[in-house]
Amino acid sequence: xxxxxMIGRQSVSFKNPPCILGRASVAGSKEGEGPLGSFFxxxxxxxxxxxxxxxxxxxxxxxxxxxxxxxxxxYQPKDIRYMIAGDLLxxxxxxSFGLMELKIPMFGVYGACSTMGESMSLASMLVEGGFAxxxxxxxxxxxxxxxxxxxxxxxxxxxxPLAATWTVTGSGAVIIGKKPEKPxxxxxxxxxETAAKKCNSNxxxxxxxxxxxxxxxxxxxxxxxxxxxxAPAAADVIYQNLCDFNRNPNYYDKIFTGDLGYIGQRxxxxxxxxxxxxxxxxxxxxxxxxxxxxxxxxxxGGSGCGCSAITLTGYILxxxxxxxxxxxxxxxxxxxxxxxxxxxxxSVPGIAHAVILEAEDA
Numbered sequence: 001x002x003x004x005x006m007i008g009r010q011s012v013s014f015k016n017p018p019c020i021l022g023r024a025s026v027a028g029s030k031e032g033e034g035p036l037g038s039f040f041x042x043x044x045x046x047x048x049x050x051x052x053x054x055x056x057x058x059x060x061x062x063x064x065x066x067x068x069x070x071x072x073x074x075y076q077p078k079d080i081r082y083m084i085a086g087d088l089l090x091x092x093x094x095x096s097f098g099l100m101e102l103k104i105p106m107f108g109v110y111g112a113c114s115t116m117g118e119s120m121s122l123a124s125m126l127v128e129g130g131f132a133x134x135x136x137x138x139x140x141x142x143x144x145x146x147x148x149x150x151x152x153x154x155x156x157x158x159x160x161p162l163a164a165t166w167t168v169t170g171s172g173a174v175i176i177g178k179k180p181e182k183p184x185x186x187x188x189x190x191x192x193e194t195a196a197k198k199c200n201s202n203x204x205x206x207x208x209x210x211x212x213x214x215x216x217x218x219x220x221x222x223x224x225x226x227x228x229x230x231a232p233a234a235a236d237v238i239y240q241n242l243c244d245f246n247r248n249p250n251y252y253d254k255i256f257t258g259d260l261g262y263i264g265q266r267x268x269x270x271x272x273x274x275x276x277x278x279x280x281x282x283x284x285x286x287x288x289x290x291x292x293x294x295x296x297x298x299x300x301g302g303s304g305c306g307c308s309a310i311t312l313t314g315y316i317l318x319x320x321x322x323x324x325x326x327x328x329x330x331x332x333x334x335x336x337x338x339x340x341x342x343x344x345x346x347s348v349p350g351i352a353h354a355v356i357l358e359a360e361d362a
Contacts, residue, residue, distance in 0.1 A: 003015045007209065007244045007245060008240065008243060008244025008245070009240060009243075009244060010211050010212050010213070010214070010237070010240045010244060011209060011210065011211040011212075011240070011241060011244035011245060012125065012209055012210050012211075012212075013208070013209040013245070014124065014128045014207065014208060014209055015128070016128055016178070016179070017128070017179065017206040017207055017208045017209075017358075018123070018124045018127040018128055018176050018177065018178065018179070018206070018207045019176070019177060019178065019179040019180070019204050019205065019206055019207070020174050020175070020176060020204075020205040020206075020207070020317065020357075021073050021075075021134065021175045021176065021177045021180075022069045022070065022072050022073025022074075022075065022174065022175035023069055023072065023073075023172070023173065023174045023175070023313040023317055024041045024042075024065050024066075024067075024068035024069035024071075024072055024172070024173050024313060025039070025040045025041050025042070025065070025170065025171075025172050025173075025309070025310040025313040025314035026040070026041065026042045026043075026044065026061050026064045026065040026068065026170060026171045026172075026310070027040040027042070027043050027044070027168075027169065027170045027306075027310050027314070028043070028044060028047060028142075028143070028168075028169030028170060029043065029044065029045045029047070030143075030166075030169065030291075030296065031043070031168055031169060031170055031290060031291075031302075031310065033296070034290050034291045034292055034296060035289065035290070035291075035292055036289060036290055036310075036311065036314060036315045039314035039315045039318050040170075040310060040314045041068050041072070041313075041314070042064060042068060044061070044064075047143075047144065047169065049061050049064075054142055054144040054145040054148060055089060055093055055094060055097075055145055056097070057142060057144075057145070058087060058089070058094035058098070058140050058141070058142040058145050058171075059093070059094050059095075059097040059098030060098065061094075061098070061140055061142065061169070061170070061171045062085070062087070062094055062095060062098035062099060062138065062139075062140040062171045063098045063099060063101070063102075064171070065138055065140065065171035065172060065173040066083075066098075066099060066102060066136060066138055066173050067102075068173070069136065069138070069173035069174065069175055069313075070136070070175070073175050075134065075175065077102045077103060077104050079134055080104050080134050080135065080136050080175070081104075081105070081132035081133055081134055081135060082104065082105050082106065082107060082123075082126065082132050082135045082136070083099060083102070083104045083105070083106040083107070083135070083136045083137075083138070084106070084107045084109055084119040084122050084123050084135060084136075084137045085099060085106065085107075085108065085109070085115075085119060085136070085137065085138045085139060086108055086109040086110045086111070086115045086118075086119065086139055086305070087115070087139060087140050087141065087305055088112065088113075088141050088145070088146055088149065088150075088304065088305055089145060089149055090149065092108045092110065094140055094142070094145070095108055095139075095140070096108065098140075104136065107122065109122065111332075111334045111351060111353065112305070112334030112335055112336050112337065112351065113141070113226075113230075113258055113259050113303060113304055113305050113307065113308065113332060113333055113334040113335065114213070114258060114308075114332040114333055114334030114351050114352050114353050115139040115305045115309075115332070115334065116137070116138075116139045116172060116258070116305065116308050116309040116312065116332045117258070117308070117330065117331065117332035117352070117353030117354065117355050118332075118353050119137040119138065119139060120137050120174065120176065120207065120210075120330075120355050121210040121212060121353055121355060122137075123135040123137040123176040124176055124207045124210060124355075125210075127176055127177055127178060133177055133178060134175055134176070134177040135175070135176050135177070136173060136174075136175055137173070137174050137175075137176055138171060138172060138173035138174070138309070139171065139172065139305040139306065139309050140170065140171035140172075140305055140306050140309070141167055141168055141169070141170065141171075141303075141304030141305040141306040141307070142167070142169050142304075142306075143166065143167045143168070143169045143304070144169075146167040146304055147167065149339070150223070150337055150339055151223070160224070160299060163222065163224055163225040163227070163228070163263055163299070163300055164224045164225070164226075164299050164300060165226055165227065165259060165261045165287055165298065165299065165300045165301050165302060165303035166291065166296075166298035166299070166301070166302055166303065167302075167303050167304035167306075167307075168259075168287075168290060168302045168303065168304040168306040168307040168310065169304075169306065170304075170306030170307070170309065170310035171306055171309065171310070172306065172308075172309025172310040172311075172312055172313035172314070173309075173313065174312075174313060176207065179204055179206065180204075202321045202362060203320070203321065203323065203359040203360055203361050203362055204359070204360045204361075204362055205317060205320055205321070205357055205358070205359055205360075206357070206358050206359075206360055207355060207356065207357060208356040208357070208358045209245065209356040210353070210354060210355050210356065211237055211240055211241040211244060211353070211354040211356075212237075212353055212354075213233055213236065213237035213240075213351050213352040213353045213354070214233070214236060214237070214351070215233070215336065215349050215350070215351050216232045216233040216236050216349065216350050216351070217347055217348075217349035217350070218232045218347075218350075219347045220347055220348055221342075221345075221346075221347050221348065222348075223337055223342055223348060225263065225300075226259070226261070226264070226303055226335045226337075226348075227259075227260045227261040227262070227263040227264020227265070227267065227287075227300055227301075228263060228264060228267060229335040229337070229348040229349070229350045230258075230259070230260055230264055230333040230334065230335050230350040230351075230352065231260055231264040231265075231267035231268040231271065231333075231350070232267070232271060232350060233333065233334075233349075233350035233351050233352045234257050234258075234260060234264075234268050234331055234333045234350070234352040235267075235268050235271035235272050235275070236352070237331060237352045237353065237354050238255060238268075238272065238277075238279065238329070238331060238352075238354065239272060239275050239277065241329060241354045241356075242277060248277075249277055249278065249279040249281070249282050250281070250282065251327065252282055252327045252328060252329045253282070253325040253326055253327050253328060254282055254283075254284050254316075254325055254328050254329075255279050255282045255283050255284070255328075255329045255331065256283075256284050256285070256286060256308070256311070256312075256316060256328060256329070256330050256331060257283070257284075257285045257286065257287075257308075257331045257332075257333050257352070258285075258286050258287070258307060258308035258331060258332035258333040258334070258352070259285070259286055259287035259301065259302055259303040259304065259307040259308060259332075259333055260285050260287060260288075260301075260333055261285065261287045261288060261299075261300035261301035261302070261303065262288060262293075262300050262301055263300050264285070264287075264300075264333075265283065265285050265288065268283070269283065285301065286302065286307050286308045286311035286312075286332075287300075287301035287302040287303055287307050288301045288302075289311060289315065290302040290307060290310075290311055305332075308330070308332040308333075309332075312330060316328060316330065316357075317357075320357065320359045321359075323359065325359070326358060326359045327356070327357070327358050327359075328356075328357040328358075329354055329355075329356060329357075330354070330355045330356075330357055331352050331353070331354045331355075332352065332353060333350065333351075333352040334350065334351045334352065335348050335349075335350055336348065336349045336350065336351060
């Protein structure tokens with residue numbers, strides 16, 4: 001009898017977990033000056049990345065992340081079966097123009113700031129299902145492009161309320177594929193490796209399962225308070241992950257949300273406590289970690305597709321490679337803000353997707 005892959009109401013458990021074969025993080029100068037700056041692969045001081053417009057800048061940034069991920073993993077574009085990518089701009093123009101020259105078949109996806117979780121989830125299912133051997137999953141955001149798209153042109157000089165978050169300028173990419181097969185070894189070699197425990201080797205980072213989120217709308221209409229819009233969706237998918245897999249929060253070393261910020265974090269913890277789960281010891285938020293609250297004046301923290309993407313590819317995966325964390329629940333969060341619906345008086349629904357990451361000895 002085949003092992004059940006569909007778990008509970010919204011989750012998938014992988015019998016042959018896909019592996020993260022490569023990664024790269026590209027950040028802007030403000031992000032590079034933050035607490036995680038030393039973890040990023042590349043920091044660009046020019047906010048326009050050598051381009052003439054903010055949109056072209058984001059395309060250049062995403063292309064740089066894709067090329068770095070390939071270089072770091074030792075692959076060429078021809079080695080990649082598919083790309084799954086997206087961004088915050090209309091018709092995913094940062095992605096389509098940025099990745100065009102790679103000439104890799106592409107699925108464009110949009111999950112607002114949860115896009116990294118969505119792209120990784122779909123990539124993992126395609127790899128585990130045997131439909132692809134290697135997939136490049138990535139996303140990006142740019143502070144100036146996002147402000148222009150969703151709020152006001154920078155020249156307007158509007159004041160930002162304390163609930164507002166700062167859109168991260170960054171792009172993160174991972175290559176997801178089958179776990180490399182171990183070569184056959186003699187019994188003596190096996191005993192020596194067991195004795196040494198291979199403490200100095202990098203572990204494989206496996207994607208053990210996913211929980212796909214639902215659109216959750218608590219009726220919030222404040223476009224400057226994304227944390228309040230997204231926290232209910234984050235709480236819902238974390239709750240469902242724990243229920244579907246029959247786990248307690250302490251199963252995970254850390255539960256990382258994407259970009260709830262300080263206000264959204266408090267809402268998330270309160271909602272989950274009401275539903276019987278206290279994740280305060282495990283919870284961290286990429287938007288809180290990426291900037292220094294005392295010196296960088298970002299109000300409620302960081303946001304944007306790039307926020308969770310570069311925190312994952314720079315900080316989280318490095319901590320796992322160093323064996324400081326073994327199990328991570330990675331939960332990018334997205335506010336489904338449309339300038340059209342918002343200007344017509346609509347609310348801002350949220351969505352979040354959970355990806356289970358686990359380090360396993362190589």
